[in-house]
Amino acid sequence: MKNIFDFRQAEAQIKFNQWNEHSDAVVILGVETTALHCPEIIEISVIDTSGNVLFDSLVKPKGEISEIHRITPDKVADAPTFPEIWPALYNILKDKLVLIFNADFDHGAIVNSLAYPAEINQARGLNTACVMREYALLYGGKWPNLAEACGNPTDHRALANCLATLEIIKSCHDPSFTEEDLKRVIAYEEIDQLSRRIRSISYQIAELVEEQQELLKRQKEWYKQYVLGIEGTKDEIAVTTVDPDIDDDLPF
Structure with missing residues (x-):
């Protein structure tokens, strides 16, 4: 068991434990986007905590694609738009806790990629959690990028992001730290x-x-x-x- 004396650190450990021990209730989502400013989804993947792929698709955006990954415009030319894949994707996500490495950015990109108010409200209502935030609380220091947290370089693809996030979640599992330990820290x-x-x-x-x-x-x-x-x-x-x-x- 880690030496945990800080309340926020203890809470983060309990969350990682819950994510691992109640795996049926969670999915892991990863995306690639057009850019860092006003991003649109160009690839999105969802896996379960066993690494099974539940959803994986390229997406044709409305805007231009920047050169921050290996996805070029020709690769998404014949891909569906995000509103076209949303109904199937939403059915996977709606009743789950959606774990995302950088939840604020990726969740915002999902909302930004939709067009109709009803779909936008659905996206905003998703139950998400930020793995990067809890990792930083657990280990202290600055918020790491995905490669720093998992200890391996990533290839900027949505499915690879999901698998790297899953690796982080599993590596942070510490069943020896229990709810009673959290109460003691509190x-x-x-x-x-x-x-x-x-x-x-x-x-x-x-x-x-x-x-x-x-x-x-x-x-x-x-x-x-x-x-x-x-x-x-x-x-x-x-x-x-x-x-x-x-x-x-x-x-x-």
Whole structure:
């Protein structure tokens, strides 16, 4: 079991465990897009956690294709458009947790590739999770790219992206870390936060006591000098005890 002391790290570990242990409920999706800005899907694949291919298709986009992968315009010239494949794809995704390495980008590209409001709403309603985010939380540091996380170069194809993401998910599985361990980490973090708060309150109390003492000294000085008409040094005033019923004798 990894040494896990951080709540977010612990939560990430539990998610990886759940993804591996409840494999019937999840699928893994990968895409390739026209560009990084306003992307459209040009290839999309879906696999299950055993690596079985559930969907794999090139897609003909509306816009131009940039040179960030090996998919050229001639390869997608006769491919279906994304709205044409969407009904079949949506039937695979709609009741699953869809694991995507870079979920924000890929999910956004799916939405951007659709045309009709009903289909766009379907896409927006998909239940997705970002593998890259949870990986970064589990191991700390910056969010890695796919090749960094899986430890191997990728060839910028949708199915290869799915398989690399699956490899990451499986490598992060740690069944020795349980829900009870997560509860323990939460308890330690709560204890630490409470301890910090207690120390902070203690410092505030000390400051308030110090301020209170100074105010009491000033109160005695003003009372003796201007109410009782007694003048003396500050030291004499400071050691003088104020009558507990002082407030009843004040003329204001």
